[in-house]
Amino acid sequence: MCGTVYSSTYNYLCLYDYECLLCMCDFGRAYGPIYVYEQNTENSKSSMADAKIFELNNGNMQVLVSNYGCTITSLRVPDKNGQLADVVLGFDTIEPYQKGAAPYFGCIVGRVANRIKDGKFALDGVEYSLPINKPPNSLHGGNKGFDKVIWEVAEYTQGDTPSITFKYHSHDGEEGYPGDVSFTAKYTLTSKTTMRLDMEGLPQNKPTPISLAQHTYWNLAGHNSGKILDHTIQILAHHITPVDNNTVPTGEIMPVKNTPFDFTAENKIGNRINEVGIGYDHNYVLDCGEEKSGLKHAARLRDPVSSRTLDLWTNAPGMQFYTANYVKGILGKGGAVYEKHAATCLETQGFPNAVNQPNFPSVVVRPGEKYVHTMLFEFSA
Structure with a gap:
């Protein structure tokens, strides 16, 4: 040091x-x-x-994460030749995140990730209204979701398995959501090539919907390497939840077989992306991945040039596959300019708008229950 x-x-x-x-x-x-x-x-x-930036470093992988939104600002892993590269989109300093320049780069979103139709839901006979920050819907927790608040550092340790734990108390009525809830988010480098994220929430006095998501934008060739259309991906899902014109799930569960959404076998992201409008922005039903240690295999993302590979494991029922469709001319780290399809997000989550869809897995958590969401990021080359 x-x-x-x-x-x-x-x-x-x-x-x-x-x-x-x-x-x-x-x-x-x-x-x-x-x-x-x-x-x-x-x-x-x-x-x-x-707002500050903290380092987790185990000698092989380095992660920089801020207490502003629990945001991963940098993640460096080696390629097949041992060369390190930063594989997440972001900024050199915290200020652009605070000023709203980032379309949710690297952060944890909540209290409910993704869209809630018309910003309304009813729970136990009580109707709730949320901010309409993505008209006509509420997106990622509202105007000031968890990505836009300072989380307190509860614990910060170095060593072979460095970790940092953030905590945040969300008050009753915050962004329209009911009840006080205590949240924690812990990032740990569990091995030389693995990062684990544990997110938990404890409602204190009212039932409330909870569905957090980690919103990192991945480009395994390097954050400044351009489009990810040549990346390959396998998504362990036989179904998606199709969406309406406002990107809200219709309530259906649709098979992906013989559609551009079928990534049950590894395939290039760009092969059929032009058949789905401006790009992928859909929730996949994680229903066919192998399991280990209580987690299921959600996806495998690979850059063919560097051979960097990310295997994602989770206990969540769904995953939003998003191909940075709305990124345009954003000045990022080291002067890099991020454009459309410069990265992909793999956001494990509860199903979008589940609070209004009784046939979706419930995202309601009641006092005495605990919300638990785990993600395991395994890197190789």
């Missing part, structure tokens, strides 16, 4: 073992200063109110 301190108010440290000034080490020159919160200071309580 070089121990360079940039701030007299908060102890921001460079974690790299180089001779450096203001983080002008190899990583710093490429990606800018890394600000890491050091918990054991007299300013720790007050500094929790500020």
